[in-house]
Amino acid sequence: MMNSQPAIADHGLIGDLQTSALVATDGTIDWFCSPRFDSPSIFGSLLDRERGGHFSAHPHDDTFETKQLYFPDTAILITRFLTEQGVGEVIDFMPATSDTPSEHHRLLRVVRCVRGTIQFDIEIAPRFEYGRQAHRLTTTDDGATYTAGDTTLTLSVIRNPDDDRLARLKPTDEGDLRLSLRLVEGQMRGVVLQTGGDTPPKAMPVAEAQRLFDGTVEFWQDWVGQSTYTGRWREELQRSAITLKLLTYAPSGGLVAAPTAGLPEQIGGERNWDYRFTWVRDASFSVNTLVRMGFYDEAAAFGQWLRARVAEPTGSDTGPLNIMYRVDGDPHLSEETLEDWEGYRGSYPVRIGNGAAGQLQLDIYGEAMEAIWNADRAGVEVGQPGWLAICRLLDWLADNWDQPEEGIWETRGGRKNFTYGRLMCWVAFDRAIRLATVRGRPAPLDRWIAERDAIYDQIMAKGWSAERRAFVQQYGEPVLDASLLKMAQVGFVSPHDPMWTDTLTAMEELVSDSLVYRYDPSASPDGLRGSEGTFSLCTFLYVDALARADRLDEARVTFEKMLTYANHLGLFSEEIALTGEQIGNFPQAFTHLALIDAAITLNDRLDAASARRRRRR
Incomplete structure (x- = not known):
């Protein structure tokens, strides 16, 4: 259960041009609807801490400072955690979808240690249909599946082949999931959340996560590069334009x-x-x-x-x-x-x-x-x-x-x-x-x-x-x-x-x-x-x-x-x-x-x- 609701302004926005998610400065995704913007929420603790559901990722040590930024000219959000043991990052993004309406959406949460050592605690606690529909959790060596009626949510781990598989993957009595990742400088791991489909979890190699990151960077920077504006406040206007693009439902062009x-x-x-x-x-x-x-x-x-x-x-x-x-x-x-x-x-x-x-x-x-x-x-x-x-x-x-x-x-x-x-x-x-x-x-x-x-x-x-x-x-x-x-x-x-x-x-x-x-x-x-x-x-x-x-x-x-x-x-x-x-x-x-x-x-x-x-x- 979440202890408090962050301020409205303490959030960044990510999305794939059919839906989006809010990420708080403490590393919690507290608003996410799928498969469309106007679909029922899966994570909604921004509006109800207990019934809404959340997807948190933060250092195990509660004494940390956070900084948040967008990767330049993109909709990729980086939340940085500064602790006494080291500095870590949660990199959140959603690869852009096509212009065809889809039930399938991927949300990547890549965690990385950039200095020292750091342990990330991750908790995935979805609440389907605005918390009105119960779900069932099943786990495998590569992740987990949440099932609620006709809705399926698949969690896959991002890891290397030689990583320890289930040592720190813990289901809870409420049907949620907890995962701990201890990283040293230079290591990168994480999880992928996918909505829709009925395929079992499949571990994603770190190299594949990096490829999706690079592709998402290229997509957004190519798009921003179309701007013809060269006047004052260019950075503020580009961020506003990216935000408008994130709020666009690509299959219809509606905003x-x-x-x-x-x-x-x-x-x-x-x-x-x-x-x-x-x-x-x-x-x-x-x-x-x-x-x-x-x-x-x-x-x-x-x-x-x-x-x-x-x-x-x-x-x-x-x-x-x-x-x-x-x-x-x-x-x-x-x-x-x-x-x-x-x-x-x-x-x-x-x-x-x-x-x-x-x-x-x-x-x-x-x-x-x-x-x-x-x-x-x-x-x-x-x-x-x-x-x-x-x-x-x-x-x-x-x-x-x-x-x-x-x-x-x-x-x-x-x-x-x-x-x-x-x-x-x-x-x-x-x-x-x-x-x-x-x-x-x-x-x-x-x-x-x-x-x-x-x-x-x-x-x-x-x-x-x-x-x-x-x-x-x-x-x-x-x-x-x-x-x-x-x-x-x-x-x-x-x-x-x-x-x-x-x-x-x-x-x-x-x-x-x-x-x-x-x-x-x-x-x-x-x-x-x-x-x-x-x-x-x-x-x-x-x-x-x-x-x-x-x-x-x-x-x-x-x-x-x-x-x-x-x-x-x-x-x-x-x-x-x-x-x-x-x-x-x-x-x-x-x-x-x-x-x-x-x-x-x-x-x-x-x-x-x-x-x-x-x-x-």
Whole structure:
């Protein structure tokens, strides 16, 4: 049984492009779902220390220090242990899978002594189906097999032929397994965990583990090498790009919002959602972001995923698009609570599935069209069937944009007339008009132009508050909302328009030492108890908005401050608490997308300002 839960930020992420695992700084894998991101957990002690299951690897001596790093330009995680007897490492990685959905996934934990001597204690304690399904353990000379219903988990040892086989392999009464490995300087051993299949364990030679390590290094470094970005903060952007790649389900091109479920937006609170799905919004933003970095294949894959959703309407009464889908594009999601799970640091309920899937969120249509427009400009053109689907989508939006909705933040306090939703409906018509004009596609342009202009007039009349001197969250209310920081980015207003500069000044009300809140829940009830931290996405949106308004010094300081809230590996969760700790699901794709966008915008504006100064000289 685990004694404590590590901080959310005390984790690194590994994965194989179909699923992933979190590895804590103490060497424990405390979150792993297989065969997909949205499958039931096998290790989940991050959310329940007793029922969740874990896979730990650490020195036998409890007095040690740890350091964690990624092997350069890869998703291979190295956890280093510093003890009085020597220095050891646990090297965690998952060889990348193909683009075909698979039940078979390999997770390698290679342990190595780099100085002196060290004994590693390894414990494998899986808990299947969120701990709801019992398992049976059988051992062989080469490892062990865990069986739970139709699910099989195989553990194989990494060793040399002359190694002592079972001297320190110990099954427990609970059906778990313990293994001790005493190593001297230069020795490398470990274990391989494989999901799926019915083959018995087979020892892996150390040389084979080294070959898989080398192949994984080559895969990631070749991928990172495609980046065309050469500006400031290059290392931070590359780490964010690798994180986004890790959150991609390769068979469909879908991007999960985060690999975790149930991590709280407030410690002890009820805002504990499951983010292991693909949001239209996140996938849409990713297209433009990855194009800006030169990752055209991934942008094209996300674009194809999105176009498939547009071409396959859900038939829902909330419109032709769901706000989120399972990673394979399945629109059917439901939400349930793991009643017996304690939650991260007592944050209950622990939810799996997501009940917001059936909400009406009008902004997704603008984000989808923005992505399709950007993908088209990058060379991923829309074919005739796709264009007909877009026309059907715009026909629906023309009839339905002027109604209350749940909004971008998925509030559960009822539908309202959110300004951001209207803004993105304007984007939907604007991008469709541009696409039809540039490509010469048949379209009811007169109607689209009329709807676009009607939305513009409505936002100017009802979304602007003369009292606040700012665009506001919803019609008739003076509440500010950080989502509106995108108004200049999408071209609705000029970044130097007085109405926009006044709005940007008013937004300072949501800023706390560079960190930005989404909105004030006390001023705009959202149907949930408690509060939340600052929203990391919004901080990077603020940086982008400041940069576009040529407030470059403020933008740069805000950006640099925000980078100090990253964890030791450069990863961000969804939110930052008042204490400065990371909270919410981790790592969050939306945050890393916004980081890349803000950095590129700021870098370009700084370069332009430097060029102007040189010309003046």
